[in-house]
Amino acid sequence: MPGLIGRKVGMTSIYSAEGKATPCTVIEAGPCVVTQLKTVDRDGYEAVQLGFGERKEKNTPNALKGHFKKANTSPKRKLVEFDGFDGLNIGDAVGVDIFSEGEFVNISGTSKGKGFQGVVKRHGFGGVGQATHGQHNRLRAPGSIGAASYPARVFKGMRMAGQTGNKTVTIENLQVLKVLTDKNLVVVKGSIPGAKGSTVIIEK
Amino acid sequence: MDIIRELQSELVEMKEFPAFGAGDTITVSYSIKEGSKERIQQFQGVVLQRRGSGATETFTIRKMSGNIGVERIFPIASPFITEIKVNKKGSVRRARIFYFRERTGKSARIKEKRSFN
Numbered sequence: 001m002p003g004l005i006g007r008k009v010g011m012t013s014i015y016s017a018e019g020k021a022t023p024c025t026v027i028e029a030g031p032c033v034v035t036q037l038k039t040v041d042r043d044g045y046e047a048v049q050l051g052f053g054e055r056k057e058k059n060t061p062n063a064l065k066g067h068f069k070k071a072n073t074s075p076k077r078k079l080v081e082f083d084g085f086d087g088l089n090i091g092d093a094v095g096v097d098i099f100s101e102g103e104f105v106n107i108s109g110t111s112k113g114k115g116f117q118g119v120v121k122r123h124g125f126g127g128v129g130q131a132t133h134g135q136h137n138r139l140r141a142p143g144s145i146g147a148a149s150y151p152a153r154v155f156k157g158m159r160m161a162g163q164t165g166n167k168t169v170t171i172e173n174l175q176v177l178k179v180l181t182d183k184n185l186v187v188v189k190g191s192i193p194g195a196k197g198s199t200v201i202i203e204k
Numbered sequence: 205m206d207i208i209r210e211l212q213s214e215l216v217e218m219k220e221f222p223a224f225g226a227g228d229t230i231t232v233s234y235s236i237k238e239g240s241k242e243r244i245q246q247f248q249g250v251v252l253q254r255r256g257s258g259a260t261e262t263f264t265i266r267k268m269s270g271n272i273g274v275e276r277i278f279p280i281a282s283p284f285i286t287e288i289k290v291n292k293k294g295s296v297r298r299a300r301i302f303y304f305r306e307r308t309g310k311s312a313r314i315k316e317k318r319s320f321n
Contacts, residue, residue, distance in 0.1 A: 009207045013260050014215045019283040026208055178215065185211065 001106075002084040002098055003203035004029040005052035006186065008109065010196050014177065014187070024177055027107075027186045029202055031093040035071040035079060048085045050094060051076030053199070078199050097181050099204070104173045108201045109194035113166030118142075123159045169193040209258060216259035216281050226251050226301050227294030227314050230265065232278060233287040244286060247276055250314065253300040254280075266304065268312075273305065293317040 006029030013021045032050035040046055053076055057065070060075040068075050072091045088094070099105065119125040119142040128138040142161070146154050171192055178187035192200060224230050231248040249267030252275070256262055261280045266273055278285060294314035304312065 012208050012212055012258070013279075015281065015283055021279055021282070026211060028207065180211075183207075183210075185207070187211070187215075 001203045003082045004032055005078050005080050006200050008194055008198050008200050024187050024189050025192050029096050029186050030184050031095045033073045034088050034090050034092045047081040047083045048088055049081050051079050053077030096179050096184055096186050099176050099179050103176050106172045106203045107192045108170040111165045111169045111193040112195050114164040117164035118161045122164045212259040218281055221288040222290050224290050226299050227296030229292040231289045234284045
């Protein structure tokens with residue numbers, strides 16, 4: 001689906017015509033530059049590669065420098081492929097005007113990392129037993145993780161403690177409330193994954 | 205942050221209200237819709253806190269209705285608020301006077317701030 005790469009700016013609230021306050025997220029998206037066109041003849045599929053965010057020349061590998069030179073553009077920080085665009089050429093700029101107010105988009109980003117967390121925070125477990133009546137050290141424990149001599153192993157995918165957050169999360173069907181073409185801003189309803197300043201992908 | 209402020213000034217209309225803070229007694233006039241009719245209601249009470257900044261700032265006011273405490277939180281940019289009147293300036297030492305909730309009767313008084321200009 002067509003989309004853009006952007007940067008999460010932060011959250012605020014805006015008021016609807018009826019005076020209702022709506023929490024919303026502001027995303028600075030585009031203008032993205034077309035850096036490569038994937039074709040069925042050469043690559044086996046159709047896609048458009050977009051680049052976003054400035055990157056210093058000295059921090060760019062030589063291989064990528066050549067890649068950006070072909071598109072006649074400055075080095076970019078993030079490259080993402082999208083399908084569903086037509087009529088674009090290498091070097092073209094794609095802006096927020098591909099979105100319209102009221103339509104629904106999916107937004108992917110990297111969620112805030114929470115480190116190694118127990119099952120209560122990670123999976124919403126309730127802990128084991130009571131806090132009083134002689135109970136001790138089971139308050140945030142996961143409880144049983146399976147039966148004994150049969151199956152004599154722990155099933156794959158058993159929910160346990162571990163790294164929480166810092167992974168790609170997609171929120172589907174977020175409504176676009178405002179598109180400000182002159183400022184390259186998109187305002188969507190609700191929250192999106194990641195910290196302020198993190199890179200996000202908006203797809204129709 | 206600057207982008208957000210710029211956006212707020214563009215999308216959210218801020219009205220001019222007199223300055224008020226925690227401890228002040230204010231009257232908020234706000235319009236409410238009942239079916240198709242619209243009328244203005246007033247809420248008078250003591251400001252407990254102002255919270256947040258810019259278009260998302262809110263304030264909490266508390267009044268005693270009979271002997272039941274009623275609190276309302278208003279967004280300062282709410283289009284429903286038509287007027288805010290400061291009835292009394294209170295002299296309090298902190299920005300959020302949550303201790304005021306536990307006070308009743310004589311101890312629930314707030315000294316008036318004197319201004320000499």
